[in-house]
Amino acid sequence: MNAKIITIGDELLIGQVIDSNSAWIGAELEKINIKVEEIRSISDKHDVIINNLQELNKNSDVILITGGLGPTKDDVTKKALAEFMGVELVFHQGSYDRMVKLLTTMNIPVKEAHRSQAFVPSNCEVIFNKMGTAQGMWMEKDGTIFISMPGVPYEMKYIMENGALEKLSDRNPEGKIYHKTIMTAGAGETIIEEKIKYIVDNLPDYIKVAYLPGLGMVRIRISSFSKNSDRNEIEEISNRIVAALGDIVYGYDDVSLEETIGNLLIKKGLTLGTAESCTGGFLAHMITRIPGSSKYYEGSVISYSNNVKMAHLGVKESTLKNHGAVSEETIREMISGLIKGYGMDVAIATSGIAGPDGGTAEKPVGTIWIAVGDKKNTVTKKLQLTKNRMKNIEYTSIASLNMLRKFLSAQ
């Protein structure tokens, strides 16, 4: 099966919004062996939408459309879809009821404009959107499947993950595809490739190994595209790869580093605290975005100022004066401040110059110290990163979580 993606909105064409939806959809469709052949961003004009639908309809099995479904008048997608399908827009009571329920929960008064969002093309099957008022719409014409979704990424993802992907997978005649993803942190793509080349080079043709690098981590996806293969074959290959990679492997199938750490802490019955300077809350956010993290996470002191470092983490004035806030001595005292002062079992501390400015000759932008410790031991590490503030913040958070993972696993 092949697919085309259409993203609608002038904001994409004038560069006010980067189209991240298409990449996410492309990655999801690839997993169920649907090949995205083209991505198009177009204007939110009636005729433009119709022309593109007509053009792409010719050689496509699936056309996914995002954007242009909000309640205001600059949204013309639904009208264009209905005209293209040769059907009317009809009122969909189920969508309206859900919308009213959602708006009521959120204390938003229901208005006339909201009612218009419950109109859908008459040939459409609604895929409910729990995250917003614009519904997902599944339509078919001349053997092509059309899926229209709102452009807000989390709404689009909700519709894809709660209906659209499963329905598409059921329609794909090519049989089952098996995947397994090995999650690694702490080594780059080149090093990983070198370590497992002798395994990968000798795999049968229908087994594909892909490296999906992210910041501070690489996912290794093993896929089997044969009807004759089974899950056992993938498992066996995965085991060999994991054995060759050693302790950079932290989990499987898109489990996050922070979830893995949460499970380790629960298993060991330990509480965690963090003291963040340069990461400024992002590390705490990574930990707390996991549901149930309150079971093991006590909290954090974000000590952006030296004042907070001294008064609430017990960092000595002399340490800050003699070694600076970005130093091994300071992060060691931040760790001990958390363990002693807050009674946490294990702790992470970060301090560095996130940039883009603020560096010196001795400590240039991107100089960062991270530490992990408990009552007995503290381990530290110095990183030398880039001048890119957001990249430094995220990479430091990931690296310090990975340091904690190794620290806990070694115990």
Added chain:
Amino acid sequence: MNAKIITIGDELLIGQVIDSNSAWIGAELEKINIKVEEIRSISDKHDVIINNLQELNKNSDVILITGGLGPTKDDVTKKALAEFMGVELVFHQGSYDRMVKLLTTMNIPVKEAHRSQAFVPSNCEVIFNKMGTAQGMWMEKDGTIFISMPGVPYEMKYIMENGALEKLSDRNPEGKIYHKTIMTAGAGETIIEEKIKYIVDNLPDYIKVAYLPGLGMVRIRISSFSKNSDRNEIEEISNRIVAALGDIVYGYDDVSLEETIGNLLIKKGLTLGTAESCTGGFLAHMITRIPGSSKYYEGSVISYSNNVKMAHLGVKESTLKNHGAVSEETIREMISGLIKGYGMDVAIATSGIAGPDGGTAEKPVGTIWIAVGDKKNTVTKKLQLTKNRMKNIEYTSIASLNMLRKFLSAQ
């Protein structure tokens, strides 16, 4: 003048890379009054490239192409371009000399594969790329301008900024287009539309108003597409819209809420601290991702546990027992803990049930309290949000920043 953008590469279609080039190019072209009508991401196959060039050539003044010029896949795009143009690929000595110089500076040995990068279509004018070995190429056919560039963002940007944009601007015979974006927080698209409908409905045809909603905020973009209009007309319309919208407007032209607050704090010479429970560090992260935020941001206590709430924010045990952690009483004490205990001038506190579990009949998931205060006053607000943890965390952070903005503006 109108333009189309083609980005080439299978990595875009399977979602390994998000196409950020197109948005950047779109924004730059808009400034010189060239309208991007379509963005297409396509596969790096010879026939696919030629078909798309033929198709888009028909109604385009300019076609910008990124990707497919590296040393490995080099041949595909350039060969397709040459075939489409009906010309040969010829060796370009100037490009080769520059490349050898660049590689020598970087201590990279010059290889045979590099030589192939100096071949360009014979009708092309080279725009030198100081950042890499693939050159920018300016070509013309049937009145259409073609610009081919490498896909690496900083190389593409170098070529655009050091040749391509200036040459394009010189060729554009039209007048200027004006835009202005009004940034709002705290009201939905429907409410905004209702408030300014009487203005928008009576605007001349060449003025377009678009609503660009995000989580907790809506951007309103006013555009003028006429030679006879000028910046004053847009400013005048903007002023009328802002007057109608009142205090939900926080700024213009893509300034962020956290930046706006930073500027307010600097202007007033105040320091800020935060105490986060349900937002778990995300609020601190929003504040600290702004370069220079250490000027006004002291830090945060992320009090995920009651233990930290009591020991480090001075929340009373009786308050937690009688009212619970998610209550107006608790967040008031969190604020006063920051102001008194940490000496911050103004403070934000959040506490709630982020979900997806953990709710009760009285306090369902999505029940969230936010507060803002200083030495004299504290204001509080109860939110009833969804069951989506990440959405609740982000929305609460944005809403509490917006509450701080209003608090500071009222003083």
